[in-house]
Amino acid sequence: MKLIELYSVTKIYDETIVPVKAVDNVDLQIDKGEFTAIVGPSGSGKTTLLNLISGLDQPTSGKIVVDGTDISTYNEDELINFRLHHIGFVFQAYNLIPVFTAKENVEFIMLLQNISKSEREKRAIDFLDAVGLKDRINNFPTELSGGQQQRVAVARALASTPSFVLADEPTANLDSVSAESLLDLMEKLNKEHNMTFIFSTHDEKVIRRAHRVIQLRDGKIEKDVLMN
């Protein structure tokens, strides 16, 4: 089942002196349940591609269809609402609101979705439990390790019941042990809940964990390989 479809998508940054073609005429399809890595050297367009898929950025040309809806025509407000209900985000680092505890961080996304207080609390605890942080729910981000913070971010992403989770270099700021265990967690959630994960990385060890690897170079797909 098609989850994400990109047709001739191009993104040009033209506010710069020399316009940059960050994503160059990309056609791509991602199915439900995939565990896919977008890889490539720094500056190859990974972040830009993920931002286009998540509606954080709009393509210069081309069509992006997510969950059957064409988001390339959405305006900013529609995109905000789309992101809130369809996409779980995990960013590279400092994902969390520093003045909120782990539980409050997870709850907050559900508050934005207008979910009732009791439901929010219950789900926040469940998801923090699922990422192995049951005993850290009342800790503030500064009291958690980098790996634990990323787990909270994963819990937050799942709590919004998204169609898929996008993670832009989620392990870039982690030591290799934490990176491994974050991937273990993501893979487990992928397997047990059939949750689609799309993550970018340039770390060889992380790449090896992906089920499908899409390799970018200069904004173009250089290679698209299924692993096993």
Add this chain to the structure above:
Amino acid sequence: MLFILAWRNIWRNKKRSLIVIAAITAGLSCGLFASAVMYGMYDSLINTTIDRELGHIQIHSPKFEDEKIITDTIPDFQSVVSNIKNISEVSGISSRVIIEAMCSSPTSSRGVKITGIIPDEEKKVTSIHNQIIEGNYFESNIPSQIVIGKKLADNLDVKLKSKIVLSFQDFDGNIVYAAFRVSGIFKTESSIYDQSVVFINQRELFELLNQSAFSHEIVLRLKSFQQVDSVFAKLSKSYPLLSVKDWKLLSPEIKIYYDILDIQLYFFMGIILFALLFGITNTMLMSVIERIREIGILIALGMKRSRIFVMIILETIALSLVGGIAGLIFGAIIIAIVSSTGINLSAFTEGLSQFSISTVLYPVLPLTFYPILTLMIILSAIIAAIYPAIKAIKLKPATAIRTY
């Protein structure tokens, strides 16, 4: 949760927030104190005027108001007095005879207003008896006593026990001369009053004029200042043919003061808040700029821009209210402390006595001031927040997230 977020956010940069909070606290408490001093002056002006001469409510014959002629008496004044005595709010009632007269000493003469009183009744209404500096206030039974002001005594060059002569027209237009002996000299806050008003026993006036008791002026004092409006309304209805006036009507210049003082003080506080507003805006702007990435993440996650806007506004209100409420409390404490001792203005008494302000000033503020100021603080916070909030909602999430 948005409130928790706002509240915790203001404590992230404690030092910076505390500086603004301290500025707001200082600005507001000083402003509040200055307002209370102004209010206290005004209060003292009203109270001294009421205590000295006006009382709370006065009743005259309508004609007396215009012409001040001796024959314009209050018809059937005794029944008016006895009726009013039954009103529970009334704590004192004095029926006065008012006659314009010439007052002469061997060396000089001056125009004065004779106030013929029943001393024991007058004492319950006005406070001249407390302001006697020489002699006493009709304490002995000696006939022909007169109590005059210090300034008049100086003008006429008379002392205690000096003889002075009053001359005035009787009911038929003939001039009456009568000699009195100064038995008391008073000094009030108003030098104008002190040189123009003399008191004698009204019984002696009736004898001099060969008349049975009459009255030009009925003055009443109520148990509390707050009862004036209701009693005034009641009396106006009961005596449509008489002229019933409360202190505001009796002293229009005080009333004008009364009307504009509040507006003046709110305006004054508004200026202080306006000045503080720039500091608040600056602080919030710094706070937004420091959090570009964080706000970007919130927008990325799907937080509506209107909610981001509200979040920044709430933070600003929280910040301002912490300082604001501290300022109000602090100001109220200063006012309470200072007004328990009063500010001694005796060094400036000469100048102030022209304005009828007493020498010890008690700063006060009506309680309604506080909630209205709280609203003004919130309003200022909202105004201060607009620019930083607009900055925040204009952030592009994709770019903001790349900002570290």
